[in-house]
Amino acid sequence: MSAQPHPLQRQRIATLQRYEILDTPREQDFDEIVELASKICETPISVINMIDEHRQWFKAEVGLGTRETPLPTSICSHVILESDYVEIPDTLQDPRTADNELCLAPEGGLRFYAGYLLKPKNGLPLGTLCVLDHKPRRLTEFQKEALGILARRVMRELDLKLALREHEILRNEMDHRVKNSLQTVASYVRVYTNQFKKGEMDAATVLNSVASKIEAVSALHGALHKSADGQVVPLDGYLEDLVEYLRDSLPERVSIELRTAKAEVKSEVAGAVGIIVSEFVANSVKHGFPGHREGHVTIEAQGSGDDLVIRCADNGIGENADQSSQKEVAGRKPRNTGLGTRIVESAASRIGATIVRSSSSEGYTLELAIPAHARTH
Structure with a gap:
């Protein structure tokens, strides 16, 4: 049979x-x-x-x-x-x-x-x-x-074989993130330089501002490279640090908010969550808030039965944007394609988590469900 x-x-x-x-x-x-x-x-x-x-x-x-x-x-x-x-x-x-x-x-x-x-x-x-x-x-x-x-x-x-393939993908993504971060810092340097030339900032203020951006980028990449040593870490504290680093590196037109409950996870789980959250925020800035569009990103961690759910949401342009946003949407690739999506899927699969995405004219949402057995055992 x-x-x-x-x-x-x-x-x-x-x-x-x-x-x-x-x-x-x-x-x-x-x-x-x-x-x-x-x-x-x-x-x-x-x-x-x-x-x-x-x-x-x-x-x-x-x-x-x-x-x-x-x-x-x-x-x-x-x-x-x-x-x-x-x-x-x-x-x-x-x-x-x-x-x-x-x-x-x-x-x-x-x-x-x-x-x-x-x-x-x-x-x-x-x-x-x-x-x-x-x-x-x-x-x-x-x-x-x-x-x-x-x-x-x-x-x-x-x-x-799977680990080697995912490591190569993650390494490529990290290289890509470093490049993007350096470009972001370079854009800040140009802005501050113009303000200095106009007399709106003195040299010390310019250098301090640039230094703070470099430190934020460095700290963010340090957090994402946390080793999977099996130690249990407080996820709420990790996310607070991560979001603070992200906040310092975001353009002023984009704000970010964190809501998190206390939870402990293995460091490899925290590292995977960090990759997914930072990728979501980067995509929100790039795809959800193009041009000079202002926006808001929310990161929320909460328990749901046996699962720990990480919910990332923005109020930017969704895949099903309304007519008023069509010009901004034209020529944009869907968010759930390309290397970034492979990185997110790879990070989730490494910790046995599942991902659910949703999109509308009100924004874009990603929910990551981490099973209890994958968190601390």
Whole structure:
């Protein structure tokens, strides 16, 4: 029989897509793992598979000679609904697989299955590392333990690839932010220079003003580069410092307000929140308040059931602007596209958080929901 979709199928598929592993070429590291699993477990078939929405795709395999199969014939689509390890000694005696055409084949039918889930930190399974045989049997305790170790090795390889990709994206974004910040400081220097030439400011005031902007930019980037050392930090204090740095670097026509309750989170969570909040504020200035348009940004942190919700909102031009704002909207790219969005999505995925965006003629809103288990454990 065909397996039912996972209870959290939408979130599970989104997690799988974040790893960007589907339809990638074969890689030696993964090929060696399935070869070793097959030898240790003494099975002719071993695969690393990903359960996509409508298919089962193999990152690596021995004994099958194909890269994907239809979901209705997938044994692993049943397994991802169950415990970390599943063993089916005889597939024809198990209701999940007794009518599976791959198991019923008179020659070369799949009669034995054993597999471990491939689970990232959010607990939503991507697929399995499994071994199969053409005859009923059982794995020894040593074989089970070895297969589990290899499955964890697969997950570490996948996590490493994801981390390296996200690190590169974040590094590029930080470089981009530094460039923008330096351009902002340069614009302030030009303004202050003009005021000095007009006699509206003395040299000391000009230098002090420029220095304060440089210090604000430096402090902001220092906050965003907080290391993920696992220590618990007060989010309210972190956000207060962050918003103060942002406030000092904003143009005078844009104001920012913070409303926050006391909450403690791991430093890696605080760092991700800082990236998302600063990206939202930067986009509000760029897209919500173009030209000389004045505006207001609100950052709010509050508890909501088991989740901590960070709500960022502005009263700028939304994606569904009214007719009076059409000239300001013309030629603007939507806010939820480009590198900035990838940065936000990447930061959220690293801490297991979800994002909901909304836009109207009254402004733009982003809500970040951080599960309780991701905050301090």
